[in-house]
Amino acid sequence: MQDESLNDLFSEDWPEDHRSGVVAVIGRPNVGKSTLINAILGQKIAITTPKPQTTRRTQLGIYTTEHAQMLLVDTPGLHKPHNRMGEYMMTTAEYALRDADVNLWILDTSESPTKADGYIAETLKEMARNTPIVLALNKIDIPKGPRDYAAHKALIEHESAFEISAAKGTGVKDLIAHITSLLPMGPRYYPIDQVSDLNMRFIASEIIREKAMIHTEKEIPHAIAVEINEYKDGEDRTTIDAIIYVERDSQKGIVVGKGGSMIKRIGTDARHELMDSLGRPVHLDLHVKVLKNWRTNEAFMKRVGYRFPKKDED
Numbered sequence: 001m002q003d004e005s006l007n008d009l010f011s012e013d014w015p016e017d018h019r020s021g022v023v024a025v026i027g028r029p030n031v032g033k034s035t036l037i038n039a040i041l042g043q044k045i046a047i048t049t050p051k052p053q054t055t056r057r058t059q060l061g062i063y064t065t066e067h068a069q070m071l072l073v074d075t076p077g078l079h080k081p082h083n084r085m086g087e088y089m090m091t092t093a094e095y096a097l098r099d100a101d102v103n104l105w106i107l108d109t110s111e112s113p114t115k116a117d118g119y120i121a122e123t124l125k126e127m128a129r130n131t132p133i134v135l136a137l138n139k140i141d142i143p144k145g146p147r148d149y150a151a152h153k154a155l156i157e158h159e160s161a162f163e164i165s166a167a168k169g170t171g172v173k174d175l176i177a178h179i180t181s182l183l184p185m186g187p188r189y190y191p192i193d194q195v196s197d198l199n200m201r202f203i204a205s206e207i208i209r210e211k212a213m214i215h216t217e218k219e220i221p222h223a224i225a226v227e228i229n230e231y232k233d234g235e236d237r238t239t240i241d242a243i244i245y246v247e248r249d250s251q252k253g254i255v256v257g258k259g260g261s262m263i264k265r266i267g268t269d270a271r272h273e274l275m276d277s278l279g280r281p282v283h284l285d286l287h288v289k290v291l292k293n294w295r296t297n298e299a300f301m302k303r304v305g306y307r308f309p310k311k312d313e314d
Helices: 004-008 033-041 084-099 115-127 172-182 200-215 249-256 258-278 298-303
Strands: 019-026 059-064 068-074 102-108 133-138 160-163 225-233 238-246 282-290
Touching: 019 033, 019 084, 019 172, 033 059, 033 068, 033 172, 068 172, 084 115, 102 115, 102 172, 133 172, 160 172, 200 225, 200 238, 200 258, 238 249, 238 258, 249 258, 249 282, 258 282
Parallel strands: 019 068, 019 102, 102 133, 133 160, 238 282
Antiparallel strands: 059 068, 225 238
């Protein structure tokens, strides 16, 4: 949904009424946060799977029009943490709330509000007292669940509420227009053709993690981390060497698969998506290693890109 007229903008100047600001996209795991951001941008920057807690760190989506630039922060799903990784995810989400000009809370309307939604409501009341809250009542296309959204709206005082389907794009344009109107007057912070703050090395690791999560079951997706050993753009192709980490030998066996069948399937799907993203051939080598309890290992988490905000940034 990026503005097609951007190709006609040759100057970095912006009109006097230009708006810009940060929109924190929040919600419990697996409610469609990443799907909505991808729909707004008109392309994929955030991985999406049916598994909860897919997003582990904040990712910035940059939506630019001639009169506005919206910085969409895709936050990890708000939830009570059970390990160091969970604490990291909550910390990064809370920092996003504090810095936002608008908080966009995505709610799953295919079911009634849950205890987790109540937890988010309390977190918002505590941390976002003076920031407008917009509700996106998502999954209205799913033919089940309540059709009266009064219980969802009653969770918290909000500036407005929109019924949407992030997967099908229903109601998304109206939501974008309204959020834009809430942003403060300000300059353009990023070039008009930039849609994310992520580099391809990180995007490659996320695409590999997405495919591994999709093809594995139960507890294994949350035990997966991906580290890029090598990322090299050659003359005729890009070469990527990556390690998929799990926490137990039994998990390694499942990710590798009988005769290497699962790791081959993961690699094939990841390579095809990487080729589509890069527009060139990709040579991808994947390895699987066991690192016990890595989700409690802060040094390793930092190494693969999960860094806690510094205390003096509060």
